[in-house]
Amino acid sequence: DAMVIQNPRYQVTQFGKPVTLSCSQTLNHNVMYWYQQKSSQAPKLLFHYYDKDFNNEADTPDNFQSRRPNTSFCFLDIRSPGLGDAAMYLCATSSPDRGNGEQYFGPGTRLTVT
């Protein structure tokens, strides 16, 4: 089945130690998103890619970076995690240009910062 895959599902890192979260998709969607979600709040958009074009949200800290080496994969890099970065990180994909506005999420990666 076509899907959005996130690895790992659970990640523990130390304060200040860089960490990378991974996302892959088999939907062949051209838009990929990274969201941060805390305590059952609404997902908060960090940035998104339209193909290789990177779009950062104005309030996303510089500590958060992303890479999209190809259509299928997207990475979230947190350069120096702080305690406040502990959250669920969600990857999502969509292809609005195809006339289909559906956005699909992966299962998420729960990040713990010690």
Place this chain on the structure above:
Amino acid sequence: GQQLNQSPQSMFIQEGEDVSMNCTSSSIFNTWLWYKQDPGEGPVLLIALYKAGELTSNGRLTAQFGTTRKDSFLNISASIPSDVGIYFCAGRSSGTYKYIFGTGTRLKVLA
């Protein structure tokens, strides 16, 4: 960032009851999505709406795209215990690839 007004914020209902929730926006949207999220999981897409006035069903779930294009509604009929979770709406305007999320409705079903 911008969020949609979603209500109610939470609700307790008896098994077998019908549930209604809604989302309102100050902006016009051309896409409305409804999601359900279980603890520790990503949101799962339930229904997608693309036209004003559109009514779409998915099993016991029915959602409507408001005629003003600024609101949407989700109804769950004959609720069961596995309907427990958080329901989010999300809207997208034309000319953008970003989705604005509602604040969520936490549903608890009493058996």
